[in-house]
Amino acid sequence: MANAELKLAPTAPVSFEQEYAIGKFLSMEARVLDEERYPEWLELLTEDIRYQMPVAISTYRRARQGSTTLKPLFIIDDGFPGLKQRADREATGLVWLNDPATRHLRIITNIEVETTDTPNEFLVRSKFMIFRGRRDKDIASHAGWREDILRQTPQGWRIARRVVHLIERVVIDKNLNMFF
Amino acid sequence: MKKFNYQELVDSEQALQKRSIFWEPAIYEEELKQIFNRCWLFLGHESQLPQPGDFIRTYMGEDDVIVVRGKDKVIRAFLNACTHRGNKVCQAEGGNTRSFTCSYHGWSFNTEGELAGVPLEKEIYDNLPRERFGLVPVARLESYKGLLFGCFSESAPSLIEYLGDIAWYIDVVTDSAEGGLEVVGAPYKTEIPGNWKLPVENAIGDGYHVAWAHAGAMSVVGAIGSGRSDNVLGITANNMGVDQSGAVEIVMNTHTVLTTLDGQSGYALYDHPEPVLAHLEKNRPRVIEKLGELRGRQLYGSETHIGVFPNVQIIQGLNFIRIIHPKGPGKFEVWTYAMCERGMPDATKEIIHDHVRQTFGPAGLLEGDDGDFVEAITHSAAGYATRQMQGFLGMGMGRKAPWDGPGEASPGLVNEACQRGFYDQWRRTMEADNAYEVIGQTAPVAPVTAVVKELRHG
Structure with missing residues (x-):
């Protein structure tokens, strides 16, 4: 479930202003992605970002991690270069299924902010729904939750880490070529 | 009499395939029988099942199948269907287990597929012949150098002949x-x-x-x-x-x-x-x-x-x-x-x-x-x-x-x-x-x- 690395105890209360700013930042980020402004989205990431989407493997509750050969599996496990590569693919104009234009809609909600041991970094949890509409009625949707580390920098908020959890095991979609 | 005119559906001389083969439900039903109930189908690799009790679930055609290494270390495959009423006996995709237990009435099967437990058995049955109610095995299971294949056909050629x-x-x-x-x-x-x-x-x-x-x-x-x-x-x-x-x-x-x-x-x-x-x-x-x-x-x-x-x-x-x-x-x-x-x-x-x-x-x-x-x-x-x-x-x-x-x-x-x-x-x-x-x-x-x-x- 939650990534152990990210389970950090709050070290200080989060100010109302910071929490408000983080909420606004996530809404803005979602809109940048909805509008397919990928180069601008890349600017919202730190150079050392780690972006992961683990597979929700369906084992029995009693199954202990490491007790079988079912090791963690990631659908996405990218640093900045990998994310840029994905963004570059979108920008080639050669991804035929995005023409006619794809319509994207992201809803980000249930935002919870915690401080971390690093003063300018915050653990931010959120829930999302993402909808993608293509052509006449090629509609796909995914729901899940995210655990982010947001870093406050002189240039503004930046995403330093993101773990995306989908609720689906079998991906019911032709692809997950999108950012969450 | 063949069910369809397959020479017309796949014309090898001219390299043409009629598009109905991608759509017709009746052709698909025939595929489940002729292809998926008859050919050797890939199940997994032995490295996925190193220990007794290790299992994975997969499909043979649309049949839900459990592949499990028994306590005796032998790998077997079974239909994932309770022999009582047909509910799935396993809903996890893999792991390690001692038994597969049906969520409907609690019939339980060991990793060799035998019926090992029936709730209230003594009170409700007179001499239930447990041996008749083991999980249904996939007729054939063979390994080619660790690659596990199963086949529903008793009379099929061996895996090595098929390959x-x-x-x-x-x-x-x-x-x-x-x-x-x-x-x-x-x-x-x-x-x-x-x-x-x-x-x-x-x-x-x-x-x-x-x-x-x-x-x-x-x-x-x-x-x-x-x-x-x-x-x-x-x-x-x-x-x-x-x-x-x-x-x-x-x-x-x-x-x-x-x-x-x-x-x-x-x-x-x-x-x-x-x-x-x-x-x-x-x-x-x-x-x-x-x-x-x-x-x-x-x-x-x-x-x-x-x-x-x-x-x-x-x-x-x-x-x-x-x-x-x-x-x-x-x-x-x-x-x-x-x-x-x-x-x-x-x-x-x-x-x-x-x-x-x-x-x-x-x-x-x-x-x-x-x-x-x-x-x-x-x-x-x-x-x-x-x-x-x-x-x-x-x-x-x-x-x-x-x-x-x-x-x-x-x-x-x-x-x-x-x-x-x-x-x-x-x-x-x-x-x-x-x-x-x-x-x-x-x-x-x-x-x-x-x-x-x-x-x-x-």
Whole structure:
């Protein structure tokens, strides 16, 4: 479930202003992605970002991690270069299924902010729904939750880490070529 | 009397396939019976089940199947259906267990498939013959060098007979692997709205689509780090030319192979191919010694797509095993497992896992393109007039390439020989009156016979 690395105890209360700013930042980020402004989205990431989407493997509750050969599996496990590569693919104009234009809609909600041991970094949890509409009625949707580390920098908020959890095991979609 | 006129559905002379084969529910029902209830189907790899009690769930056609290593260490496969009323006895995709317990009334089966527990048995039954109510075993289960296959047909040829000449190619993957092949972990699973045959023949034979359908991905993949070849599968960058020399598509009686024959291009799209290439060269002398010059130099390390009919592809280079599970005529699941050599350094294995995820995982740079046209080909056949149309796979017909290995070779990877081979085999299987007719009647080649002995005594 939650990534152990990210389970950090709050070290200080989060100010109302910071929490408000983080909420606004996530809404803005979602809109940048909805509008397919990928180069601008890349600017919202730190150079050392780690972006992961683990597979929700369906084992029995009693199954202990490491007790079988079912090791963690990631659908996405990218640093900045990998994310840029994905963004570059979108920008080639050669991804035929995005023409006619794809319509994207992201809803980000249930935002919870915690401080971390690093003063300018915050653990931010959120829930999302993402909808993608293509052509006449090629509609796909995914729901899940995210655990982010947001870093406050002189240039503004930046995403330093993101773990995306989908609720689906079998991906019911032709692809997950999108950012969450 | 055949249920359909298969000569009309798949016209081998003219390389035409009627599009109704992607859409008609009645044809699909016949496929479940003729193909998936009769052919040997890939279940998994032994490395997924190292310990007693280890299990995975998979499908044979649409049948839900449990593959489990019993307390006696023997691997067995069972239908995932309670013998009382038919509820699934296992809902996890894998793990380790002592028993499979039905969630309906609590009947419980041990890892050997025996009925081991019936709640309130003494009070409600008089002498319940437990031995009659064990889980239903898959009729046949055999391993070819760790690759587990199951078959529902009691009278089918043995696995080794079914594989026939393709075993010579599979050996390049299984025998070359330092320490053996390793398929650890769970697969990627994606459900796509299309007919199951389309992703199969796409993966085993369609070199033509790579530079066009994947144009966006091909212009960025391998661009990080030192990787990246501008000449992939013989197609130059931007689809402006094609080099058909060197590579071949090979059709055997039942199965198909395409391969680049250069011994290293399997890793042409990797961001960081060097550790993998270094491992190949370090291992190559051993492979040559074991498998000979032809396989050791030209096949080991090449991008090689081994298509085992009907629905599994073993892909060296991209390095994954892929199963296509049918889910009705208009839907399928793709399962993709990364495969490594057990003896590779962990960092090299990591590079392979990264590459599989990056290219053909559910968010892979290339994976995302294929589902789209597969869906459109399937669903446009809903139209009665469109369904009367025929697909054309005539590329490379009559062109032969010299080839010293088993099978008939045709030059280049931009060629539709393997796809024709697949549909010919589809027709043969659909027309077959018994499981032997599925494979034609040829005897296995000599090296394969040696393996049969090894299997029977081992």
